[in-house]
Amino acid sequence: MSTILEIKNLTKKFGKLVAVNDLSFSIEKGNVYGILGPNGSGKSTTLGIVLNVVNKTAGDFAWFGGNTSTHNALKKVGAIIESPNFYPYMTAKQNLELVCKIKGVPVTQVQKALKTVDLLERQNDKFKGFSLGMKQRLAIASALLNDPEILILDEPTNGLDPQGIHQIREIIKKIASEGTTILLASHLLDEVEKVCSHVVILRKGKSLYVGSVDGMNASFGFVTMECADMEALKKVLEADTNFGVIKTEGEKIVAYLTKEIDAASLNKLLFEKGITLSHLVKRKESLEEQFLELTKNTTNPTLN
Amino acid sequence: MLRLLSIEIQKIKLNKAAKVITAVYFLLIIAIALIASIEFNFAQVNFRIADQGFFNFPFIWHFNTYVAGILKLFLAIIIVSMMSNEYSYRTLKQNLIDGMSKKEFITSKFLTVLMFAAISTVFVFLVSLILGFFFSDHTELAVVFRDMEYLLAYFIKLVGFFSFCLFLGIFVKRSAFALGFLVIWQIIEGIIYGVLKWQLFKGTEIAEKIINFFPLESMADLIKEPVTRLGGVQTLANQVGEEFNKDYNVQWYTILIVLIWTTIFIYGSYAILKRRDL
Structure with a gap:
């Protein structure tokens, strides 16, 4: 199996705060990974570093074996982080065409991606008029434009209504079933439990567990x-x-x-x-119980 | 290169506000022609601007590039907001995630600056050419195409100024604050000049020399004010006992200073973007 992303001893400090602390894990092709951790545990920072928007303090990471520069590697990655970011004055279609130009893929991909997320009918409407659920779906469409080797999703269902959450999860499941590697950061345990085969558990920037969901707890129940x-x-x-x-x-x-x-x-x-x-x-034990056992969080974590 | 430029053109072309401001800018350049129709009486002398030689070749190159230079503030709004919008829409982050490098991002913005400056220069050239053929006393080609260095100076001036705006947009992140900072910077240069002139180097020319190295002042120096250069105005000044003794030419060292500032602004923008966590 080929390695898509390898992270070695990655550290990020914001002043005195250590957001990511000596983190190491690697992502193999074909698996669905979850990064679990309470809010503020360094999930988004870790993703920000490998996605070229946050500078690392120490350590290293390598995309696809480290033979390409980060920005060229990112052309083979689809990623959505936090809120969907698009130009509000452009239509859905125009926004996706712009992403095509950046990623260097033909604009014919736009229709296919819009179809996957069921936004074909709204493609000529301006982004600023979209509901949050539609914006999030457009973000997924944008991440799928280059038929990515890996799809990175950071809290994809955050702030959505139950229907929107369901739609996003169906799309993720569909993509996972097609064999795309997925890295899903979330604090929602059932979300990770439902789709992921492997987990990385973070707390205060440190990894507490890296491995398969089944192997997470050595006990026999x-x-x-x-x-x-x-x-x-x-x-x-x-x-x-x-x-x-x-x-x-x-x-x-x-x-x-x-x-x-x-x-x-x-x-x-x-x-x-x-x-x-x-x-x-x-x-x-459910993932939730295992997670709590591992993180032994004294503060009340957000668990759904 | 073309890929980066086409990305930027799409970002600007679809933005309604940017389109309106650009249209107004080019209309205002055309409106320079209206200056020709200004007429007024001054000390019993009837002045008609068109007759004063403003639109004579080759003087028209100097005059029009100077007047059009004042209008650059309109395009500055677009440059600043195209940068700060990327922050407020958080699309800068998204562009990078989608696979644009920080270097490519700055390059694409700088290419836009060059494009705007080039279009504006060509536009001023065409407007001046047409106006000149209408009003100029001499239309021999040798005269028409003299003093073309004013167009070069105009282009350099725009590139320098827009690069400054770009830098402020990246540095301050908010368009209103960035434009405010531009005004404040102009005042700061004024204050520094004042301190140098009337405190530190009183009664000498040193203050003038030092201030020429400042960004906005060096850009202003590229094309000096043309009005006092005119025969009619000079005669008038002589009558009231004033005399203008000025070098109106475009100086190579001023071009060099502005180009150095441009380099500093673009690399500075890149350095800021590289260091910043988005």
Whole structure:
């Protein structure tokens, strides 16, 4: 697999504030990456650096193996950051034609891109009259003009209404299904969980985890159980090496697994020891729980 | 080059305000012709501007480039706002993300400056040529095309001035503030001149020499005021006991100073853009 972007020990300081701190990760072709982190964790700054608009303080990054200059590499990248930025006095079509000239792609791409985001009918309307959802869709169209090797999206659904969010997510899913590499920065966990195969978790500019979503937590999930004799159950669980931490949460017992074991064999095992469960749920931790576990954020993170 | 210019032309061409101001600018240059119809009485002498030799070849080159030079402020508004708009629409950031380098960005703006200056110079040339053939006493080609260095000076003056505007647009980011800064800078040059002239180097010519190195003053020096050069005006001045003794030619060193300032402004713009986090 070829590497699209490699970031090595990247650091950015704004005065005393360290926005990005010794960050390293790489992006391989064909995967869908999520950059997760609470607001102000350095997501946008990191993207700004690799997109040539923020100067790095230290470290390095290389696009496509480092053989091309950053601005030429960006012609093969599609990126939308924060709010959609276009010339308000131009129509949707004119704005996209301008981007074509900058990226050096034929203007015939415009119609195709407008179709993907369902804006064909509004192409001759001025950008300033667009709703936020339409502006965001136009931004995606603009990012798709060059059939990019990688699509970078920074908070693409920020500030949109539920319908707009749904539209954007459908478009992202469609693009991902066509095999385009995607890098999605977000603080919305379910958004990342739904589309990403890999995650980079940031907090205060440091990466806490880089890898696949599945491999994020080494644990094998946990089971929630309830029965008539809770004391006996607890004793059995504590004696069994299949379980690690055992907690009592209200009426139920939560036990974290140390080995892969399915719910049926677990039930059978306990039944053989004379315990009849009235409640048994086996579950993997959600991305949200894993994220909170990793970031251990004392302040209240924005989670939807 | 052409790619960068066509990007900029699209940005300006589709902007209604920019189009209106440009149209007004060129109409005003045409309106120089109206000066010809001015008539007034001064000390029992009837003055008709057209008869005073303003539009005589080759003097017309001097006169028209000087008058058209005053109008450059109109285009300055476009130059400043084309730069500051990129900040306020945040399209500068987007252009860079889309794959334009910071160098290309500055180059595209500088090309626009050159284009505006070139069009304006050609326009002034044509208007003057037509006016001259209407009003001039001499229309022999040898006379018509004398003193063409005023057109070169006019072109350099516009390039220098617009480069300054471009620099201010990048530096200040807001068009109104940038234009305000331009006015303030003019005042600052005035104050510096005043301090030099009447405090530091009282009674000498040193102040004049130093002030010639300042950006706006050197641009103004390129084409000196032409009115006192006219025969009629000189006779009039002699009658009231005044005498003008001035070198009205375009000086090579003034051109050099303005070109150096232009280089400083363009590289300065690039340096600012390079260092800035957007």
